[in-house]
Amino acid sequence: MLPYGITFSGQNLLVKADGKLIALDPVTPVNADLIFVSHAHFDHLLKRPSAPVLASKETIELAVARGSKIPAFTDKYDNLKLVDSGHILGSRAIIFGKNEIMYTGDFAGRPRGFLGKLEPESVKTLIIESTYGKREYTFPSIATVVKTAMNMISGAYDKGLGVSLHGYTLGKAQLISYFFKTWRPLIFQRRIEIINRIYRKHGVMIPEPDIVIDTPSELPEGPYLYVAPMGQKVESASVSISFTGWAIKYRKTSLPLSDHADHTELINFIKRVNPETVITVYGFDREFAQELRKEGFSAQAFGDQQLDINQFL
Numbered sequence: 001m002l003p004y005g006i007t008f009s010g011q012n013l014l015v016k017a018d019g020k021l022i023a024l025d026p027v028t029p030v031n032a033d034l035i036f037v038s039h040a041h042f043d044h045l046l047k048r049p050s051a052p053v054l055a056s057k058e059t060i061e062l063a064v065a066r067g068s069k070i071p072a073f074t075d076k077y078d079n080l081k082l083v084d085s086g087h088i089l090g091s092r093a094i095i096f097g098k099n100e101i102m103y104t105g106d107f108a109g110r111p112r113g114f115l116g117k118l119e120p121e122s123v124k125t126l127i128i129e130s131t132y133g134k135r136e137y138t139f140p141s142i143a144t145v146v147k148t149a150m151n152m153i154s155g156a157y158d159k160g161l162g163v164s165l166h167g168y169t170l171g172k173a174q175l176i177s178y179f180f181k182t183w184r185p186l187i188f189q190r191r192i193e194i195i196n197r198i199y200r201k202h203g204v205m206i207p208e209p210d211i212v213i214d215t216p217s218e219l220p221e222g223p224y225l226y227v228a229p230m231g232q233k234v235e236s237a238s239v240s241i242s243f244t245g246w247a248i249k250y251r252k253t254s255l256p257l258s259d260h261a262d263h264t265e266l267i268n269f270i271k272r273v274n275p276e277t278v279i280t281v282y283g284f285d286r287e288f289a290q291e292l293r294k295e296g297f298s299a300q301a302f303g304d305q306q307l308d309i310n311q312f313l
Contacts, residue, residue, distance in 0.1 A: 013127070013281065013302065017096050018079055024103050034077065038105025039091035040066060040170060056082065058090025058202055062170060065198060086117040087259050088171040089199055093118055103127040109265025112142055113178045114204050120272035128270065130280040131260045133288025137248050139262045145255050146179050152239050153183060153225065161238035162224040169229050170195050171259050172243055174206055176227050181207035183225035190214050192227055270297065
């Protein structure tokens with residue numbers, strides 16, 4: 001029997017540790033003594049958490065900059081260890097007790113630019129994201145993706161034309177800014193530059209922009225490199241590239257660059273951790289749990305309505 005109880009409340013996952021109920025990245029209001037926030041993406045972030053928040057200082061700063069109201073927070077707590085998950089600035093996984101439970105949150109399986117990756121640690125129970133938990137989602141190397149984009153940018157510049165590179169405002173946009181910083185003029189959309197400033201404050205070498213704009217109508221003539229939010233239409237750009245792991249399936253105007261572990265990295269991570277129990281959360285959690293059971297792991301999916309977590313306690 002594990003010394004910690006794992007429970008579910010609606011869409012939320014909770015762990016009872018040392019008499020305290022800790023919610024893990026809750027997506028709806030929850031009754032808990034402490035709320036663990038793994039990182040500052042909106043899908044892991046309550047706007048107004050009702051309990052003190054456990055998170056990195058970077059996550060708190062990013063969350064507040066994005067409109068969250070956090071009454072109290074800490075980055076340390078007895079018998080809980082936060083470790084860098086490599087997903088975005090400040091992202092953390094959490095380990096309970098003496099390697100009893102690890103919850104990964106969203107995590108990277110490979111270094112990218114200024115970001116590292118989540119290192120495996122031996123635990124009894126692994127709660128792991130499965131965003132790309134299907135075999136078809138295996139990504140090429142970072143170098144291959146950057147080289148492909150560089151060739152596309154070079155072709156546009158040779159013709160004196162502009163390029164827009166698109167990514168999520170927090171996370172992907174900062175990697176794009178870093179990887180393609182040599183192209184000038186370098187232009188950032190204002191919301192992206194607000195996040196970039198926080199990254200710079202924490203020692204990340206995000207380049208300073210030549211121009212900051214609010215809308216594509218402010219873009220200059222001639223060649224330029226514009227780092228834009230995902231989905232923004234830039235009519236003056238001759239080349240527009242979106243960077244996302246989903247590009248594996250939808251390649252027409254996008255390249256596969258992700259802040260998540262791909263399928264192969266998920267499998268390799270689990271094998272290195274070698275847990276007694278795996279709980280898959282997010283994304284293809286059911287499909288991934290089924291595959292893990294075929295591989296010989298005791299695995300259950302968060303999304304499985306038949307999940308009875310008490311069998312593991």
